[in-house]
Amino acid sequence: MSAAPRRVLLDALFAAAVDAVELGWPVFLLGRSKRPLANCPECPKRGEPGAHDPQTCGHLTCHGFYAATCDGDRIEAMITAHPDGLLAVRAGAAPAGAGVVVIDIDPGHGGRHDPGLMTPTLAVATGNHGWHLYYRHPGRPVLSRPLPGAVGVDVKAEGGYVVLPPSVHPVTRRRYEWANRRGIEEMPPLLTATVLTPPAAAVPAVTRRRVAHGSTGSSAGTAAAGGGRIRHPDNLVGACLAAVRAAPEGRRRVTLYGAARGVARVILAGHLTPDTGVDLLTDAGRDADQTDRDIHAAITGGFAAEGLTEGLAHP
Numbered sequence: 001m002s003a004a005p006r007r008v009l010l011d012a013l014f015a016a017a018v019d020a021v022e023l024g025w026p027v028f029l030l031g032r033s034k035r036p037l038a039n040c041p042e043c044p045k046r047g048e049p050g051a052h053d054p055q056t057c058g059h060l061t062c063h064g065f066y067a068a069t070c071d072g073d074r075i076e077a078m079i080t081a082h083p084d085g086l087l088a089v090r091a092g093a094a095p096a097g098a099g100v101v102v103i104d105i106d107p108g109h110g111g112r113h114d115p116g117l118m119t120p121t122l123a124v125a126t127g128n129h130g131w132h133l134y135y136r137h138p139g140r141p142v143l144s145r146p147l148p149g150a151v152g153v154d155v156k157a158e159g160g161y162v163v164l165p166p167s168v169h170p171v172t173r174r175r176y177e178w179a180n181r182r183g184i185e186e187m188p189p190l191l192t193a194t195v196l197t198p199p200a201a202a203v204p205a206v207t208r209r210r211v212a213h214g215s216t217g218s219s220a221g222t223a224a225a226g227g228g229r230i231r232h233p234d235n236l237v238g239a240c241l242a243a244v245r246a247a248p249e250g251r252r253r254v255t256l257y258g259a260a261r262g263v264a265r266v267i268l269a270g271h272l273t274p275d276t277g278v279d280l281l282t283d284a285g286r287d288a289d290q291t292d293r294d295i296h297a298a299i300t301g302g303f304a305a306e307g308l309t310e311g312l313a314h315p
């Protein structure tokens, strides 16, 4: 990119950040690959000796979404330091988050806009042909996770974030754009109930149907491409990530590879988008002090071993 368009893009990014801050939205920057920037050497990861409270760290871009701020000077410094970055807003309850729940629809992985569930509100057309629907936060904690009962749709709330316009998607090179000028509406009651479904009860509809029809099957290990039945995807993903974080030195890479295979099966069964799976595995790998290069190799290898190769951004 030549100097002039880059300057224009930087100015547009900064203007968007100012707009967000005027709404009281804490924003931060993601790396050019759309993943959180790595911590600096002075910032140990969670669970390591000397780890500190990420919320009060104070470093400009360490600790991912914890760096989100409404301070214009800090945001300008972030954009100056990472001019290739993507602007992101921290979702979840205010003031740590923007006071929003974002429904993230990814058609590339089967996500569909369900008009009965997802009533009109402020929306972004993502750089990846999807949609971000912004709803007012209900005031009770909302988990960031796949939308229960849906495929290819994620909930971004507590501990979640979404990319803001006019950031450019790293793979498609398309800009994120505001799709309308609506206000941020309240979620309709059915959507509120869905996002507040307790995790233990969040067994996806496809699993419930199969159990109801008695076809529970005898082959517990058949969670293969597209046809897998995973009874508790949240538990499976949680166990995979916990194993990565707890792996002793010398077992870290192989553990991450195994976890990537488990997460790939959950993705292939439609319970998680690949982007989210990569994000979760990357966070866990970084927490276990693995390099981004090793993390990428383990995820790519583990996903490929399960037949999952599409939709993986190469950092």
Ligand SMILES: [Zn+2]
Binding pocket: 039, 040, 041, 042, 043, 059, 062
């Ligand atoms: Zn730091």
Ligand SMILES: [Zn+2]
Binding pocket: 042, 043, 044, 052, 054, 057, 058, 059, 062, 063
């Ligand atoms: Zn820190």
